[in-house]
Structures are given as structure tokens and as C-alpha cells.
Amino acid sequence: MILLITGPQASGKGTQAELLSAKLDLVHLSTGQVLREAIDADGSLGELIKGYVDKGALVPDSIIMMFLSTYLTPENLAKGIIFDGFPRIEPQLNLLEETLAEKKAKIDRVIFIDLSEQVVLDRLMGRLICDKCGANFNLKTLPPKEPGICDRCGGKLIRRSDEGSEAIKNRLKIYEQNTRPLFKIYKERGILEKLDGDRSIEVIFEDIIARLKKAGLVT
Ligand code: AMP
DSSP: OEEEEEOSTTSSHHHHHHHHHHHHTOEEEEHHHHHHHHHHTOHHHHHHHHHHHHHTOOOOHHHHHHHHHHHOOHHHHHHOEEEESOOOSHHHHHHHHHHHHHTTOOOOEEEEEEOOHHHHHHHHHTEEEETTTOOEEETTTBOOSSTTBOTTTOOBEEOOTTOSHHHHHHHHHHIIIIITTHHHHHHHTTOEEEEEOSSOHHHHHHHHHHHHHHTTSOO
């Protein structure tokens, strides 16, 4: 099964992707996380990527596709993949579909977690990330058990370097101008599942599972 999970910043798509990958045994591929790991690994490619990410700009498709191609192995395709934060623009969607078609695969469902701009801004204020393992927390929706400490690995929780006000503005603009228009394409194809993201993590997760069952993708 190939799933895309999409939505505005802080919609909780990363959290839902993790839950889905655990429950359905899917490979979770977050392009944002892959890029952050490349930045942490240092070197000139990391520096180049950091320049885009810190501004809230899109990393060029050539770099994104280079990382993606390493994940689109026959083993991962057979297991199933959930793409998180990709595609963000129409050329990326076209590239993904061409690559999948070559491998006799296709996008089965797109899970769109919708959220109003006001709730997005409120949530972004409270967002924290572990500087060691990259786990996400939110003071409003998913607080850590101990303030400032990662539940998963004990690492330090920090604000993301791309969550200053200018970078956030850029990211929201790209989402509205480039990513949101893709939903029309998914809807026309009958593969879009639009969900209200202003509910608890558990309720949204149950809703996603129910829809995948209805689509005959999960038993
Ligand atoms: P995210 O963690 O999904 O919010 O992504 C963080 C940042 O990584 C984005 O603001 C972009 O700079 C970069 N990024 C993530 N996914 C993509 C993508 N599919 N194409 C281009 N840039 C991306």
C-alpha cells in the first residue's frame, strides 16, 4: 500500500504517519526528517540543504529525488510506504508517479489532515523537537512527560531552526500556493481522504483507520 499524508504545518501529520507505520507495518518516509538528518550529518550537502530549510524554502527536486530513490527499493515497495511531507509541488507529484509506475506501483490513498490557519499558528508556537532523535512534541497537543526532555530518548527539546517567524511565513505560503492545489488532483482521482485535524490524536487516528478499511486497504 502506498499512502501520502499531507496537511499544513503542525497538523499532526508526522505523528499520524508514525502511528500508521507502526500499526500497518509501513515504511515511514518523512522528507523533512531525511533532510534534517542530512543537515546533522554535516558536509557540503548538509550545508546546502540547511540554506533552504532554515529559510522555509523548498529544497530542489534533484536533491529530494536523490534521497527518495534510495527508499524506493523493491523491499520497501512490497512492504508499503507512507510518504510524509512529499510531494509538496506538482513536479514532485509527477516524478513520484512516474517512478512508482516504472515499479508497477501507484498511490492508493492521500490522507489530508486539514486545519485552519489560526489553529496552525497557535500550534506552531508550542512545537518542540528532540535535538537527538528528532521526535516531535507540542506543548498544546502532545506535551512531553517531563518539561524540556524527550520521552523517547531523554534528549533535549528545542525549537526547530526553521520555526522563526519569517521561515514559518514562507512555509505557510508554499503550502497554500503549491501544496494545497494538489488536493484537487487527488480529489478528481477519488483517492483523497480529507479529515478535520482539530481533534485529538487518537480520534484522528481511528478516523484514518476506518477510512482505510472502508477503501478496502486495511482488514
Ligand atoms: P517538514 O518537516 O515536512 O515541515 O519539512 C521541513 C523543511 O524541509 C521544509 O520547510 C522544506 O525546506 C524541506 N522539505 C521537506 N520536504 C520537502 C519536499 N518534499 N520538497 C522540498 N523541500 C522539502
